[in-house]
Amino acid sequence: xxxxxxxxxxxxxxxxxxxxxxxxxxxxxxxxxxxxxxxxxxxxxxxxxxxxxxxxxxxxxxxxxxxxxxxxxxxxxxxxxxxxxxxxxxxxxxxxxxxxxxxxxxxxxxxxxxxxxxxxxxxxx
Numbered sequence: 001x002x003x004x005x006x007x008x009x010x011x012x013x014x015x016x017x018x019x020x021x022x023x024x025x026x027x028x029x030x031x032x033x034x035x036x037x038x039x040x041x042x043x044x045x046x047x048x049x050x051x052x053x054x055x056x057x058x059x060x061x062x063x064x065x066x067x068x069x070x071x072x073x074x075x076x077x078x079x080x081x082x083x084x085x086x087x088x089x090x091x092x093x094x095x096x097x098x099x100x101x102x103x104x105x106x107x108x109x110x111x112x113x114x115x116x117x118x119x120x121x122x123x124x125x
Contacts, residue, residue: 017048019108020048020091020111021036021048021049021062023108023112023115024049024051024060024111024112024115026112034052034053035051035053036049036051037049038050039079039082039083045075045078045079045082046075047060047076047079047080047083047085048060048062049062050083055086056085056086057085057086058085058086058088059079059080059083059088060090060091061075061076061088061090062090062091063090064093065092066092066093066094067094067096068090068092068105073088073090076090086102087103088102088103089103089105089106090103090104090106091106091107091108092107092108094107
């Protein structure tokens with residue numbers, strides 16, 4: 001029997017998104033208060049995870065690829081502007097970590113550890 005690789009499974013992207021969201025939801029058990037929601041507009045802009053912890057929302061896009069491309073960032077920025085997000089985060093399956101004033105691109109390994117700081121940072125926004 002020859003199996004196909006897991007990355008070829010049609011639901012692997014949704015599973016990856018779910019796993020990343022679970023990491024964020026675990027903040028509640030760590031005593032970090034926040035609200036988690038998501039957004040999809042009628043014209044198909046989406047934010048996989050919106051975190052609010054007392055300040056400007058944090059918009060999180062989840063990508064199974066090793067890095068985000070310019071189209072991914074443009075779509076996230078458009079949707080994040082709709083909700084007034086202070087920080088935009090792209091969580092990838094790996095690749096380089098990049099920071100700017102309002103954007104953080106990171107792998108899953110850095111994401112959970114950075115979440116408390118993100119929520120505190122936006123509280124002063």
